Amino acid sequence: MTVTERPGTPTFTDGFLVSSSPATGAEVGRVAVTDPDDVRAAVATARAASTWWAGLGFGGRRARLLAWRALIVQRLDEITDLMHRENGKPTDDAMLELLITVHHLDWAAKKAAKVLGPRRVPSGMLSSNIAASLEYQPLGVVGVIGPWNYPVFTPMGSIAYALAAGNAVVFKPSEYTPLVGKWLIDTFAEVVPEYPVFTGIFGGGETGAALTAAGVDKIAFTGSTATGKKIMAAAANTLTPVLIECGGKDPLLVDADADLDAAAEAAVWSGMSNGGQTCIGTERIYVHEAVYEPFLAKLTATAKAVTPGEAVDAAYGPATMPSQLDVIRRHVDDALARGGTAVVGGAESVSGPFVGPVVLTDVPEDSAAVQEETFGPTLTVSKVRDMDEAVERANATSYGLGASVFSKRRGIELARRIRSGMTAVNSVLSFAGVAALPFGGVGDSGFGRIHGEDGLREFTRPKSIARQRYPLPMSIYSFGRTDKTNALLIRSMRLLYGRGAPKR
Numbered sequence: 001m002t003v004t005e006r007p008g009t010p011t012f013t014d015g016f017l018v019s020s021s022p023a024t025g026a027e028v029g030r031v032a033v034t035d036p037d038d039v040r041a042a043v044a045t046a047r048a049a050s051t052w053w054a055g056l057g058f059g060g061r062r063a064r065l066l067a068w069r070a071l072i073v074q075r076l077d078e079i080t081d082l083m084h085r086e087n088g089k090p091t092d093d094a095m096l097e098l099l100i101t102v103h104h105l106d107w108a109a110k111k112a113a114k115v116l117g118p119r120r121v122p123s124g125m126l127s128s129n130i131a132a133s134l135e136y137q138p139l140g141v142v143g144v145i146g147p148w149n150y151p152v153f154t155p156m157g158s159i160a161y162a163l164a165a166g167n168a169v170v171f172k173p174s175e176y177t178p179l180v181g182k183w184l185i186d187t188f189a190e191v192v193p194e195y196p197v198f199t200g201i202f203g204g205g206e207t208g209a210a211l212t213a214a215g216v217d218k219i220a221f222t223g224s225t226a227t228g229k230k231i232m233a234a235a236a237n238t239l240t241p242v243l244i245e246c247g248g249k250d251p252l253l254v255d256a257d258a259d260l261d262a263a264a265e266a267a268v269w270s271g272m273s274n275g276g277q278t279c280i281g282t283e284r285i286y287v288h289e290a291v292y293e294p295f296l297a298k299l300t301a302t303a304k305a306v307t308p309g310e311a312v313d314a315a316y317g318p319a320t321m322p323s324q325l326d327v328i329r330r331h332v333d334d335a336l337a338r339g340g341t342a343v344v345g346g347a348e349s350v351s352g353p354f355v356g357p358v359v360l361t362d363v364p365e366d367s368a369a370v371q372e373e374t375f376g377p378t379l380t381v382s383k384v385r386d387m388d389e390a391v392e393r394a395n396a397t398s399y400g401l402g403a404s405v406f407s408k409r410r411g412i413e414l415a416r417r418i419r420s421g422m423t424a425v426n427s428v429l430s431f432a433g434v435a436a437l438p439f440g441g442v443g444d445s446g447f448g449r450i451h452g453e454d455g456l457r458e459f460t461r462p463k464s465i466a467r468q469r470y471p472l473p474m475s476i477y478s479f480g481r482t483d484k485t486n487a488l489l490i491r492s493m494r495l496l497y498g499r500g501a502p503k504r
């Protein structure tokens with residue numbers, strides 16, 4: 001058993017990336033690190049495979065992707081056990097992650113033809129002799145760079161949709177969860193043995209950087225905002241398009257008429273499940289003053305009952321990335337030093353790999369615990385005079401990924417006003433499980449969308465085709481255009497578009 005200094009920190013030994021348990025430090029397994037030449041070779045091989053994969057058409061790809069989906073479900077115990085050992089999360093949480101993932105894989109495989117396939121579009125009066133059609137063609141090779149917190153669900157939001165759209169994929173899993181990534185690649189190869197349509201490269205940040213520079217047709221990145229900026233800058237050198245899915249500081253709003261039991265239970269689960277390592281997990285709560293006290297009482301009672309641990313059925317597991325403990329500690333210490341109160345847990349909760357639940361009140365809005373992504377099982381709770389103030393404060397960070405609103409009467413109205421890519425009303429995280437809903441952020445949370453129709457189109461380029469069905473008696477797109485034709489065009493323009501201007 002190899003025990004690393006801080007359990008879970010990946011180590012690089014003799015050309016291998018050694019992955020270890022964040023709970024115990026025990027080695028989970030190792031993979032060979034891919035050097036930059038091999039990264040370029042992987043992209044070149046994927047390019048050849050992409051032609052074959054695209055040529056299968058929607059029907060052929062759908063059959064294979066659905067077979068992969070079924071294989072993943074058959075091997076559920078194997079992958080959830082591996083996720084528990086490598087990422088640290090309880091197996092039930094891993095199961096939930098898999099359920100949502102296969103739901104998306106199923107949706108992408110089945111909807112791709114309808115969303116992306118050729119379709120006629122109206123050509124308009126001026127082009128009545130033209131048959132206009134639109135289709136969305138695959139880009140070629142998509143490079144996917146993933147994080148460790150949801151090592152299956154998160155990268156698969158790009159992988160499943162990119163594959164369904166007809167692309168080959170080269171995947172660089174996080175150095176904290178390379179074996180889970182490899183498992184996905186290996187199971188895909190079982191159902192698609194013909195060509196390396198979905199392959200992996202392994203290593204740390206420099207391997208991801210090599211992929212960005214290896215001539216892929218798009219980079220789909222999920223991870224921290226700091227890395228997202230580096231990737232975007234590097235991709236600019238080759239005008240490689242990027243999809244950037246970064247962190248968040250998601251707010252949860254509790255209105256005066258909210259179901260407080262439901263809101264408190266949901267807030268604790270959203271903020272603390274997966275050890276708070278959820279990009280769309282609640283980190284800040286804004287509560288209408290009329291219900292602040294009863295809500296806080298319910299929230300603290302619920303949070304106090306949550307216990308992390310190594311067991312497969314613990315509420316949540318260890319911090320997967322040990323260095324995050326320093327961030328969590330800094331946020332809690334700073335909040336307490338600046339007048340905040342810990343009503344659940346406290347500085348002592350951040351002592352080992354298993355961080356206890358922390359609920360903070362009276363934390364200044366400009367402090368790190370309110371402005372920066374904590375990525376631990378912590379919540380800040382603030383009293384607001386009304387829901388306008390709640391929306392204003394919710395919108396006052398640089399992030400804009402997800403959000404939640406608990407309100408009986410004003411849920412939709414408040415949801416619309418929150419600056420975020422997704423908002424759940426009277427629930428938390430629920431948008432992630434609706435395959436038709438696009439997923440992504442604004443501001444420091446990134447741009448571009450996975451999931452839904454937008455998530456399929458993200459990995460394509462629109463192709464427009466205008467076929468002339470018969471020549472018009474008067475030629476428009478020609479040097480032979482006559483004065484008579486020009487006069488007719490001016491009359492048509494006035495008739496069609498010239499009315500409705502303000503009177504002078």
Ligand code: NAD
Nearest residue numbers: 146147148173174204205208209223224227245246247279
């Ligand atoms: P990270 O940015 O440290 O690493 C992400 C990936 O980028 C890893 O595979 C890493 O090896 C790679 N990488 C690092 N430097 C690179 C470089 N210069 N060029 C190319 N690749 C490089 O992030 P993380 O700690 O793995 O993930 C946690 C973050 O991910 C959190 O901020 C979380 O909110 C975010 N996240 C966002 C979403 C979303 O959908 N928006 C989902 C999950 C996680």
